[in-house]
Amino acid sequence: DTGVSQDPRHKITKRGQNVTFRCDPISEHNRLYWYRQTLGQGPEFLTYFQNEAQLEKSRLLSDRFSAERPKGSFSTLEIQRTEQGDSAMYLCASSLVGSNSETQYFGPGTRLLVL
Amino acid sequence: RKEVEQDPGPFNVPEGATVAFNCTYSNSASQSFFWYRQDCRKEPKLLMSVYSSGNEDGRFTAQLNRASQYISLLIRDSKLSDSATYLCVVNTGNQFYFGTGTSLTVIP
Numbered sequence: 613d614t615g616v617s618q619d620p621r622h623k624i625t626k627r628g629q630n631v632t633f634r635c636d637p638i639s640e641h642n643r644l645y646w647y648r649q650t651l652g653q654g655p656e657f658l659t660y661f662q663n664e665a666q667l668e669k670s671r672l673l674s675d676r677f678s679a680e681r682p683k684g685s686f687s688t689l690e691i692q693r694t695e696q697g698d699s700a701m702y703l704c705a706s707s708l709v710g711s712n713s714e715t716q717y718f719g720p721g722t723r724l725l726v727l
Numbered sequence: 728r729k730e731v732e733q734d735p736g737p738f739n740v741p742e743g744a745t746v747a748f749n750c751t752y753s754n755s756a757s758q759s760f761f762w763y764r765q766d767c768r769k770e771p772k773l774l775m776s777v778y779s780s781g782n783e784d785g786r787f788t789a790q791l792n793r794a795s796q797y798i799s800l801l802i803r804d805s806k807l808s809d810s811a812t813y814l815c816v817v818n819t820g821n822q823f824y825f826g827t828g829t830s831l832t833v834i835p
Contacts, residue, residue, distance in 0.1 A: 716816075717773070
């Protein structure tokens, strides 16, 4: 399967714990995006990378959230001191900039539940 | 004001019906436009890109009106398998903005 993959698919944690999610984009894609989605809402932008550079971060991304893409391939999203409000689906998407129209392809998401 | 606004529905239509969804966007400099489909507890999947000239893919037709800043999706001859949430997506060049989605249920 050469699509976007995410790990883990589900995570249950207790409030105050740290969690880390991984995303592996489509191999030739140079952009990687992180989104958060809650029930009844569309995906909300968190941050994106072009190659290894983090180019933009949403105001939604508090200082408890950090993302990296160290070698311009896979990316990690870490949430420190989780809160119940962090419970959501975390989606990763990748795209190839430079083609006629940048199109995003999504991974299956990581569903986080904070107890 | 939200970047992208959609009627959340729900739309409940019988099999074979034609249904249309509209979406408006606020940034006149938006560059590209898409419709995604999202099934319950799954990731969004690209349905089609939307071009200024309008485009069609089988039973699906997408239109873009830049002057009025709205995008539409028309589904003809609805199938049970079309039941899903349809997300309108706008790319400003730096970010993709998603609508809240429109829920469609096709009834036998």
